[in-house]
Amino acid sequence: MDQELTEIRIKRVIGPTNTGYAILLGDEEKTFVMFIGIYEGTAIIRELNHEEPIRPLTHELMVSIFDGFALKIKHIIVTEIVDNTFRASLIMEQKCVDENGDWNGKRNEVHIDARPSDCLVLSLKEKAKLYATKEVLDNVRDISEDFDFSPLLPGWSGSSLAKDLFNLKDLDITGLQDLPGLFGEEEEED
Numbered sequence: 001m002d003q004e005l006t007e008i009r010i011k012r013v014i015g016p017t018n019t020g021y022a023i024l025l026g027d028e029e030k031t032f033v034m035f036i037g038i039y040e041g042t043a044i045i046r047e048l049n050h051e052e053p054i055r056p057l058t059h060e061l062m063v064s065i066f067d068g069f070a071l072k073i074k075h076i077i078v079t080e081i082v083d084n085t086f087r088a089s090l091i092m093e094q095k096c097v098d099e100n101g102d103w104n105g106k107r108n109e110v111h112i113d114a115r116p117s118d119c120l121v122l123s124l125k126e127k128a129k130l131y132a133t134k135e136v137l138d139n140v141r142d143i144s145e146d147f148d149f150s151p152l153l154p155g156w157s158g159s160s161l162a163k164d165l166f167n168l169k170d171l172d173i174t175g176l177q178d179l180p181g182l183f184g185e186e187e188e189e190d
Contacts, residue, residue, distance in 0.1 A: 005077060005131040010120060013048070015041055023120065024143070025078075025132070032140035034078075034086055040117035047124035059121045070095050073128040074109070076119040078136050086136070088116040 008025050015021030021041030023034045036044075043059055056064065066073070074091045081087070089111050096106040123130045 003077075003079075004134040006134070006137055008078070008130050008132045010044070010048075010124070010130075013041065013044055023117075025130075026142075026144070029144075030137060030140075030142045031144040032137075033143055034116060036117035036120070040115075040121060043121045044124065047121060059118070059125055062118075062122065063125055066092070070097070071110070073122060073126045075129040075131060076114075076123050078116055078119075078130070078132040080133065080135060081139055086116045088114050088119045090114040090119055090122065 006027055008027050010023060011026055011031055012024040013021055014024065016038055020035055020037045021044070023036055023041070023044070024031050025034055026032055043057070046053070053060065065071075071092045071094050074093045077089045077091065079087050079089050090113075092110045092112060094108045094110065095103045096108060098104045120130070122128065
């Protein structure tokens with residue numbers, strides 16, 4: 001893939017609401033929102049809180065399948081926005097083996113079209129880096145100014161403070177999905 005990529009991270013999880021979760025993503029310069037379903041949002045919260053389900057759920061099953069076929073997630077890319085819907089690619093690597101099952105020094109790289117919400121869960125689960133294309137970052141609204149993230153960022157090393165940082169009841173997101181320009185479209189003038 002010859003696209004310019006920027007590493008991003010999950011900055012905040014807001015919800016649940018009756019329609020799902022708002023996931024705030026970005027880097028130090030830009031923050032944007034992605035709306036995901038209730039089940040995927042719950043899976044993200046579970047990963048951030050290091051909670052293990054009693055029985056394997058969908059994402060645990062996926063990781064087991066990856067392990068069974070010697071697949072490793074290299075990284076994940078939020079690739080584009082089509083009809084106000086994010087798209088992502090799961091970039092995986094598989095070690096090639098010879099007839100004895102020994103690694104022959106070669107690797108296959110596989111790009112899989114995937115829902116970004118599933119990719120977010122898998123990136124947390126497998127500690128895989130998350131990227132966005134320049135096209136995506138150019139076409140989302142920067143909501144950094146709409147929210148004060150400063151209490152969250154100093155000294156934050158990732159998931160060690162997840163239970164404090166991802167408090168689900170601390171911010172009302174009613175109407176957030178209606179903010180003009182979330183996907184780079186021009187705001188209408190009165």
